[in-house]
Amino acid sequence: MIRIAAVGDVHVDKDVVGRYRPALEELPDRADVLLIAGDLTRHGTVDEAKCFATEFGGLGVPVVVVLGNHDHQSDRQDDVTRVLTDSGITVLEGAATVLKIGGHRLGIAGTKGFGGGFKGACASNFGEREMKDFVGTAERYADALRDALRSVQVDALVALTHYAPVPETLAGEPLEIFAFLGCYQLGQAIDDAPTALALHGHAHHGSERGRTPGGVPVRNVAHPVIKQAYNVYQLLSGTVDTKDTQLANV
Amino acid sequence: MTKQIDLEAEIHRLLAEHDRIAEQGVTVQRRENVLVLGGEVESAQRRDEICRQITTRYPDLEIACDIGITRTQAPAEVEEIS
Ligand SMILES: [Fe+2]
Numbered sequence A: 001m002i003r004i005a006a007v008g009d010v011h012v013d014k015d016v017v018g019r020y021r022p023a024l025e026e027l028p029d030r031a032d033v034l035l036i037a038g039d040l041t042r043h044g045t046v047d048e049a050k051c052f053a054t055e056f057g058g059l060g061v062p063v064v065v066v067l068g069n070h071d072h073q074s075d076r077q078d079d080v081t082r083v084l085t086d087s088g089i090t091v092l093e094g095a096a097t098v099l100k101i102g103g104h105r106l107g108i109a110g111t112k113g114f115g116g117g118f119k120g121a122c123a124s125n126f127g128e129r130e131m132k133d134f135v136g137t138a139e140r141y142a143d144a145l146r147d148a149l150r151s152v153q154v155d156a157l158v159a160l161t162h163y164a165p166v167p168e169t170l171a172g173e174p175l176e177i178f179a180f181l182g183c184y185q186l187g188q189a190i191d192d193a194p195t196a197l198a199l200h201g202h203a204h205h206g207s208e209r210g211r212t213p214g215g216v217p218v219r220n221v222a223h224p225v226i227k228q229a230y231n232v233y234q235l236l237s238g239t240v241d242t243k244d245t246q247l248a249n250v
Numbered sequence B: 001m002t003k004q005i006d007l008e009a010e011i012h013r014l015l016a017e018h019d020r021i022a023e024q025g026v027t028v029q030r031r032e033n034v035l036v037l038g039g040e041v042e043s044a045q046r047r048d049e050i051c052r053q054i055t056t057r058y059p060d061l062e063i064a065c066d067i068g069i070t071r072t073q074a075p076a077e078v079e080e081i082s
């Protein structure tokens, strides 16, 4: 069994430091790993990244994150990534990591992702340069996710994104902005690998559960959606565990 | 409330683009004489700053602030994925 704690859109700045900590201190008893689905900060500044690392670092379980659009706001995403990495947090962008948990191999592949919309209401790679750039960006992130998912051989594979891979978990958001909240290409990438669970954030007014066209469970873990410090999802229920837990980088 | 049509859009952009706010998850709904703000943010300071900025920008507007602070308790249950 593997227990995955997950949340997104914590938007940390000075005023949030300390709020999550009591629930986070309980993590080692409740979960094997914490995944955070982007929008770690408000404006993506180095100071905010330090606040995030203070709040979500040193937890006694591995912490694996992707960045969100807010973490790009100040064009300092590389510095933000460095601050987090220096604090022992694994930041995924078109990459995967493998954790050994109870004798099982858990693979996590992550990307921020991008918008573009979903079947029947999506942008096309056509027309003005700006439009092609927009759709091309979405495709680039989705391709990176597909490659990352396929790069590991594991017992349980999780996809971690900020933008949504399916429209079901956006229910509650205005239809008019679905194209800014996710894209179907992320869902296709998830379906092109033996993914067990897909986690995303970004849609603060969305809903929690959906599935990809290929049947992979999708969970929107944006903080205002789950309304608690984190959710816990259990994978590989009914398997035999051993004591061996360690981080193996791929 | 002049230029009523653009008001919600203007406020959405103010909340997203203002240096000290950067919120995209706040809803804006117009009632007869009052503008109702909804959604959830991460701290009471953020909620108060949102109301302060809107009041400053639109001094004639009556505002009802129903913005909540997202709770941060540990979960009581585990979901089995299959
Ligand atoms: Fe967010």
Ligand SMILES: [Fe+2]
Binding pocket: A039, A068, A069, A070, A162, A201, A202, A203
């Ligand atoms: Fe976001």
